[in-house]
Amino acid sequence: MSQRKEFVAPRVIGDDIRPEITITPRFDLAADLGVTTAALSQTIRIATLGDIDQNSAKFSLSDRQIPIRVSLSENDRRDPRR
Numbered sequence: 835m836s837q838r839k840e841f842v843a844p845r846v847i848g849d850d851i852r853p854e855i856t857i858t859p860r861f862d863l864a865a866d867l868g869v870t871t872a873a874l875s876q877t878i879r880i881a882t883l884g885d886i887d888q889n890s891a892k893f894s895l896s897d898r899q900i901p902i903r904v905s906l907s908e909n910d911r912r913d914p915r916r
Contacts, residue, residue: 855882857878859874884903890902890903
């Protein structure tokens with residue numbers, strides 16, 4: 835874009851580049867098993883982003899509840915066989 839005269843000072847304004855995961859559901863198998871597209875989308879969302887705080891497990895204190903989050907170290911995320 836910087837080579838084109840129509841564009842003045844182009845720059846990236848979005849988030850940092852993140853790894854991309856391509857998920858291709860097997861709709862025929864899902865249909866045979868009675869899995870809806872809503873269930874597929876919810877499962878994919880939870881698997882990639884995590885569940886919303888409202889649905890997550892919580893640690894209860896006397897005056898409040900704290901959502902419990904579990905995350906893997908960077909090394910474990912890079913090598914799923916560990």
